[in-house]
Amino acid sequence: MNDDQQKTASQANVDAVLEDLEGEIESGAACGPAEPRRRAPGILRLRELNVLAAAALLFVALAWLARPLFASPENLLLVARQISILAIIATGMTFLFIAREIDLSVGSTYGFLAVTLAFLITKWFFNPWLAVLITVLLGMVIGLVNGLVITQFGIPSFIVTLGMLSILRGAALLLTGGWPILVKLPPGNSFMEITAGRAWGVIPMQVFWMIGIMLIAGFVLSKTRFGSHVYATGGNEESAILTGIATKRVKIVSFMITSALCGVAAALLVGQVHSASPLTGTGFELDIIAAVVIGGTPIFGGAGSILGTLLGAAILGMITNGLVLLGVSAFFEPVAKGLIIILAILVDTLIRRRPA
Amino acid sequence: MEERTTKTGMDTMESPPAKPPFIELKGICKAFGHVQALQGVDFEVCPGEVIGLVGDNGAGKSTLIKIISGAYRPDAGVIHVDGHPTTFHSPHDAMVAGIATVYQNLALVDQRDVAANIFLGRELVRGVLLDRRRMLAESAHVLEELRSDIPSVETQVGLLSGGQRQAVAIARAVHQGAARLVIMDEPVAALGIEESRKVLRLIKRLKDQGRAVIVISHNLEHVFSVADRIVVLRRGRLVGVRRKAGTDAADVVRLIVGAEHL
Numbered sequence: 001m002n003d004d005q006q007k008t009a010s011q012a013n014v015d016a017v018l019e020d021l022e023g024e025i026e027s028g029a030a031c032g033p034a035e036p037r038r039r040a041p042g043i044l045r046l047r048e049l050n051v052l053a054a055a056a057l058l059f060v061a062l063a064w065l066a067r068p069l070f071a072s073p074e075n076l077l078l079v080a081r082q083i084s085i086l087a088i089i090a091t092g093m094t095f096l097f098i099a100r101e102i103d104l105s106v107g108s109t110y111g112f113l114a115v116t117l118a119f120l121i122t123k124w125f126f127n128p129w130l131a132v133l134i135t136v137l138l139g140m141v142i143g144l145v146n147g148l149v150i151t152q153f154g155i156p157s158f159i160v161t162l163g164m165l166s167i168l169r170g171a172a173l174l175l176t177g178g179w180p181i182l183v184k185l186p187p188g189n190s191f192m193e194i195t196a197g198r199a200w201g202v203i204p205m206q207v208f209w210m211i212g213i214m215l216i217a218g219f220v221l222s223k224t225r226f227g228s229h230v231y232a233t234g235g236n237e238e239s240a241i242l243t244g245i246a247t248k249r250v251k252i253v254s255f256m257i258t259s260a261l262c263g264v265a266a267a268l269l270v271g272q273v274h275s276a277s278p279l280t281g282t283g284f285e286l287d288i289i290a291a292v293v294i295g296g297t298p299i300f301g302g303a304g305s306i307l308g309t310l311l312g313a314a315i316l317g318m319i320t321n322g323l324v325l326l327g328v329s330a331f332f333e334p335v336a337k338g339l340i341i342i343l344a345i346l347v348d349t350l351i352r353r354r355p356a
Numbered sequence: 357m358e359e360r361t362t363k364t365g366m367d368t369m370e371s372p373p374a375k376p377p378f379i380e381l382k383g384i385c386k387a388f389g390h391v392q393a394l395q396g397v398d399f400e401v402c403p404g405e406v407i408g409l410v411g412d413n414g415a416g417k418s419t420l421i422k423i424i425s426g427a428y429r430p431d432a433g434v435i436h437v438d439g440h441p442t443t444f445h446s447p448h449d450a451m452v453a454g455i456a457t458v459y460q461n462l463a464l465v466d467q468r469d470v471a472a473n474i475f476l477g478r479e480l481v482r483g484v485l486l487d488r489r490r491m492l493a494e495s496a497h498v499l500e501e502l503r504s505d506i507p508s509v510e511t512q513v514g515l516l517s518g519g520q521r522q523a524v525a526i527a528r529a530v531h532q533g534a535a536r537l538v539i540m541d542e543p544v545a546a547l548g549i550e551e552s553r554k555v556l557r558l559i560k561r562l563k564d565q566g567r568a569v570i571v572i573s574h575n576l577e578h579v580f581s582v583a584d585r586i587v588v589l590r591r592g593r594l595v596g597v598r599r600k601a602g603t604d605a606a607d608v609v610r611l612i613v614g615a616e617h618l
Contacts, residue, residue: 223486225479228468232476235465242427242463243477243528244448302467 047296047303050347051311058318066325075321077204083317084206085110085265087310089284090291091217092258094309097292098221099247099254100234100301101150101157105164107284109142109259111277112168114266118181118276128191136263142168143259147252157255165285172278180277183270195271206268210310213261218306230254234301290337291316294344315340375402376439378536378568379424379455384433386419393419395592396433401537406559406569408583410576412612415589417572418460421539424570425457426450448477454536456529458543460572462521466514470506471495473513474528498527504554519551526558537568544578556582576605588612 063071089106096103103109113135120131146164150157185192197205221227232240233247240247270276295312297304319336377400386394394416401407411417422428424435426444434441437453444450447457464473471488472479474495480487495509504523506516513524522543529538540559544552559582562569573579579586580600588596588611596611 223488224484225481225486228472228479228486229477231468231472232465235467236463238461239463239465240477242447242457242459244446244451245477302465 047348047351048305048308048311050351051294051296051308051315055311055315055318058315058322062318062322062325066322069325070322075325077202077207079314079317079321080207080210081204082321083313084204084210085268086284086287086291086316087210087313088213088261088265088268089258090288090295090309090313091214091306092254092261093288093292094295094297094304094306095217095221095230095254095257096157096251097297097299098234098301098304099230099251100237101251101254102161102289102299103143103146103255103258104158104161104285105142105146105168106258106262106288107281107286108165108168108172109139109262109281110265110269110284111280111282112142112172112175113139113263114269114276114280115172115176115181115278117263117266117270118183119175121183121185121270122181128185128189132191132263132267135266136260139259139261139263139266140256141259142262143256144252146259147255150255151248151251169278169282172280176276176278178278180275182275184274192271192274195268206272209264209268213264214306214310217257221306226250226253231302234303236302287316287337290341293341296344296348298348299345312344375404377402377436378438380436380439381424382434382436384420384423384430384435386416386423386428386430392592394423394430397589397592397594398433399587399594399597401568401570403536403568404563404566405585406563406571406583408579408586409570409572409589410574410579410586410608410612411589414591415612416592417589418541419592420589421457421541421570421572424450424537425455425539427457451478455539456535456537457539458522458525458529458541460541460545462525464513464521464525467512469510469512470499470516470524471509473524474498474509474531476528494531495527498531499523501530519547522547522551522555526555530558530562535567537570538562539570539572541572542574543571544573544575552578576608579608580605590614 059071069075089110093103093106116138117131117135120126120134121128126134142164146157146161149155149160194205195209199205199208221230229240229245229247229250232243232245233250237247240250266276266280269280291312292304292309293299293312294315295304295308295310297308316337319340320333323333323336324330380398380400382398384394384397385392397416397420399407409417409420419428423430426447426449429444435444436442442453444453450457463476465476468476471491475491480491480494492509499506499509504520504527506520506523513521516524526540526543529535529540543559544555547555556578559569559571563582563584569582571579571582583600586596586598586600586603586608587594588598588608590612595614596608598608598611
């Protein structure tokens with residue numbers, strides 16, 4: 001009797017739970033009568049807004065100080081072209097920063113791949129496009145090596161990529177004997193046109209490359225499973241591993257993306273200047289890191305965005321351009337950049353310290 | 357004396373469980389350097405059963421559940437799932453086998469929002485796109501089931517209270533539809549009385565759904581309120597398995613600390 005009662009009681013309980021479960025399945029399939037409660041969240045978006053405000057402020061200030069040259073369409077297109085290579089490589093670096101890694105070898109990788117590309121075209125007479133393909137694939141291999149050494153042996157990326165920085169710079173010098181390689185292609189060649197021409201005779205092609213690559217990267221980061229895993233890897237690697245995320249693979253792929261984008265950047269450079277110096281990209285890693293950091297991607301991983309990096313690159317580009325227009329000594333430029341970087345980190349730290 | 361009786365097995369379970377066990381461990385050993393964390397542990401968990409796993413600090417509880425959940429691999433011993441010998445190479449393997457774990461540190465990513473955390477590692481996609489709408493809707497629904505007071509599934513987890521964070525971690529484990537065993541490491545340690553009660557209710561609910569639950573807790577009152585069987589570890593050895601009906605807190609405490617100390 002007692003037993004029976006218990007049975008019915010537990011049966012009722014099970015029924016209730018089953019009902020709940022059915023409700024869950026239904027709402028899952030139909031996307032829910034229970035609309036999720038939303039609230040505008042987000043330090044992430046707030047952070048982007050800060051960067052956007054800073055960029056807008058800088059723009060207005062320079063437009064006023066260096067009027068009318070700075071805000072002219074020609075000058076702005078020039079700035080856009082000037083930042084495109086920086087922004088493309090910084091896009092890869094954003095993946096790495098979000099995954100809480102860093103690649104110090106990007107400047108050397110970019111330089112090494114530029115001379116490799118020039119070498120392939122001029123010395124081995126490769127079709128330029130095939131040469132670009134090989135260059136980008138070689139970039140992927142470099143990223144793969146970085147990523148494998150870092151993840152498989154547990155050596156900090158800072159150290160491994162510092163080594164790679166030195167190796168690739170030396171390789172570029174060895175390959176060229178220290179001399180720049182000139183790349184002569186017949187005028188109107190499709191490679192030159194598509195990497196460095198102007199669409200409708202106005203908009204530099206580099207800008208399209210930059211925007212296209214950043215759109216794809218932003219899409220991957222925010223809308224795909226891989227993107228989520230990049231954020232999780234950098235946010236809390238232990239948690240990510242516990243939930244079954246292959247964090248090592250995520251990191252390796254991020255390194256490969258970064259180095260492959262160095263290859264794309266190298267192609268844009270060779271297309272534009274028709275030559276490749278073995279010293280290309282020396283010290284460039286600092287500008288790239290600056291763009292990412294100014295763009296609001298924290299060095300602690302787990303957050304950040306491609307939009308932020310674009311804004312960060314734009315801020316750097318406007319400073320360089322604006323100082324020239326204002327007739328400020330070129331020697332002051334690194335000082336200004338350094339100040340901006342420290343300021344960006346300072347703002348970020350202050351925001352972080354403020355209670356939520 | 358107590359030690360000896362447990363070793364002969366006389367003192368362990370009186371009757372074999374009715375249903376065939378979901379998971380069975382035999383002779384599990386695990387060492388970290390010179391520290392023998394587990395030595396020849398065997399026990400099994402049946403569907404719809406709540407196991408209270410107790411023991412002093414360093415008794416090997418966490419190591420044991422990390423082995424069951426695939427985070428560690430045992431040095432020796434076998435794991436049977438549904439009677440088949442199984443090796444978990446990763447937590448993912450265990451997850452596929454129907455084992456979900458709520459870790460003591462909760463394994464949350466603070467910078468991400470509630471929905472992203474609930475679906476961490478098994479995001480819903482449509483084609484290559486994340487199905488964000490469905491993840492938001494399902495997350496909200498699961499949390500409602502838990503009657504949690506999380507304001508929005510788009511809130512960053514780092515901004516939540518300890519209890520809310522616990523709810524997110526539990527929601528994640530529960531929401532793994534195929535989860536047949538949910539492991540909880542100190543699920544109520546950081547919670548207030550009311551929230552603890554909610555979690556204990558939730559454990560009973562999981563049981564009613566036919567899922568097995570392993571709960572690690574230092575709080576014997578909680579263990580007695582939910583567990584069907586209580587498994588006691590001491591210094592890496594399994595020193596007793598008791599049905600709740602056949603034991604009391606004093607008995608369990610005696611097993612935890614070792615009779616010779618009383």
